[in-house]
Amino acid sequence: MGSQGQPEEGFNKCILVTGGAGFIGSHTVLQLLEDGYEVYIIDNLDNSVEEAVNRVRDLVDQRFRQNLHFFLGDLCKKEDIEKVFSLAKFDAVIHFAGLKAVGESVANPFRYYKNNLVGTLNLYEIMAKHGCKKMVFSSSATVYGQPKVIPCVEDFQLSAMNPYGRTKLFLEEIARDVYQADPDWRIILLRYFNPVGAHPSGQIGEDPKGIPNNLMPFIQQVAVGRQPELNVYGNDYPTKDGTAVRDYIHVVDLADGHISALQKLFKASDIGCTAYNLGTGCGTSVLEMVAAFEKASGKNIPVKFCPRRPGDATAVYASTEKAEHELGWKAKYGIEEMCRDQWNWARQNPWGYISP
Numbered sequence: 001m002g003s004q005g006q007p008e009e010g011f012n013k014c015i016l017v018t019g020g021a022g023f024i025g026s027h028t029v030l031q032l033l034e035d036g037y038e039v040y041i042i043d044n045l046d047n048s049v050e051e052a053v054n055r056v057r058d059l060v061d062q063r064f065r066q067n068l069h070f071f072l073g074d075l076c077k078k079e080d081i082e083k084v085f086s087l088a089k090f091d092a093v094i095h096f097a098g099l100k101a102v103g104e105s106v107a108n109p110f111r112y113y114k115n116n117l118v119g120t121l122n123l124y125e126i127m128a129k130h131g132c133k134k135m136v137f138s139s140s141a142t143v144y145g146q147p148k149v150i151p152c153v154e155d156f157q158l159s160a161m162n163p164y165g166r167t168k169l170f171l172e173e174i175a176r177d178v179y180q181a182d183p184d185w186r187i188i189l190l191r192y193f194n195p196v197g198a199h200p201s202g203q204i205g206e207d208p209k210g211i212p213n214n215l216m217p218f219i220q221q222v223a224v225g226r227q228p229e230l231n232v233y234g235n236d237y238p239t240k241d242g243t244a245v246r247d248y249i250h251v252v253d254l255a256d257g258h259i260s261a262l263q264k265l266f267k268a269s270d271i272g273c274t275a276y277n278l279g280t281g282c283g284t285s286v287l288e289m290v291a292a293f294e295k296a297s298g299k300n301i302p303v304k305f306c307p308r309r310p311g312d313a314t315a316v317y318a319s320t321e322k323a324e325h326e327l328g329w330k331a332k333y334g335i336e337e338m339c340r341d342q343w344n345w346a347r348q349n350p351w352g353y354i355s356p
Helices: 023-034 050-059 062-067 078-085 102-107 109-129 163-181 215-223 251-267 286-297 321-327 335-348
Strands: 014-018 038-043 068-072 092-095 134-140 186-192 194-196 230-233 248-250 273-278 303-306
Touching: 014 023, 023 038, 023 050, 023 062, 023 251, 038 078, 050 068, 062 068, 068 078, 078 109, 092 109, 092 251, 102 109, 102 163, 109 163, 134 163, 134 251, 163 186, 163 273, 186 251, 194 215, 194 251, 215 230, 215 286, 215 335, 230 286, 248 251, 248 335, 251 273, 251 321, 273 321, 286 335
Parallel strands: 014 038, 014 092, 038 068, 092 134, 134 186, 186 273, 194 248, 230 303
Antiparallel strands: none
16 A cells, blocks of 8 residues: 555556456456456457456545446447447456356357457457557467476466467467557467356355356365266376366465556556466366365365366466566465365355355
8 A cells, every 4th residue: 555545556546457356357356456457448348347447446446436338239240349438548458258168168169259359359340549568468378289398487488279279379479469569569478277166255256157167166066065966077187186287276376466467567668478377386286176175165066077078288387487477476375276266156145146
């Protein structure tokens, strides 16, 4: 806090957050507000609900509530983006909005290419028109494909194993081309590993529509009785217990990483277009995560082993040195805290934001 009790970081800065009603978006918006930023959200609520935004407003200190503005809009409609840019002068954009289910992307690639690519191209065009050339972009560890060695380092050769991953890969390439063509741009690409957990209040968390695609929301739904058992895809991987290994990161740590990236955009003039991994640097197997959740919740999670899913990598975890060195960011929380906070959210909101 500054000497007058003002948060100094974001004071007088206005940020547009696309997809700000989503899981990672809502946690990041909360931290932006607490750091004194003015925040506008644009979200089409395709896989999120406005209730998440209302809860963020309730969680934040009363002084900052008027700094949060929600706009229902779709990046695939240029007029929606124009409308939000007519409301304020933005200092930077954090771009979360995008579809993210691997299986759905395989079944319906056109929907993914249209939504993720067209929406982002529209966003760049209107940002440039309004002289806003700073972006933090949600990328993903899927751009590493099936890594030949681990941990994954930012300068690895990139590849993707499904249409969702390819949209992230193409959007990284587009970002590099945008910067090459116009060096006024500063773009940070954040490659997330596996975001889990929830805000410690238990008021905001992950609430996927339909059957979850990711491990933790699925475990959570088994724990509260919404699913009978957890499907574990593959128990014959060459890992310590035969199940796949991933780098899980607490969503609050991930939100912190966005604030660090934003500060870097404002402070450093020589960023260009740069990628950073956001992970813990530790691999955790599916069964280790199940055991940690059982311990945190006191619930038994029945497991059903299923064949491996095509395109699933054996083990993926991050090298985190670059983010530590250049962003001054490091994950603070381990799987115990991730499971504790996830269970706290699940217990208070067994059906997510909207009770049936």
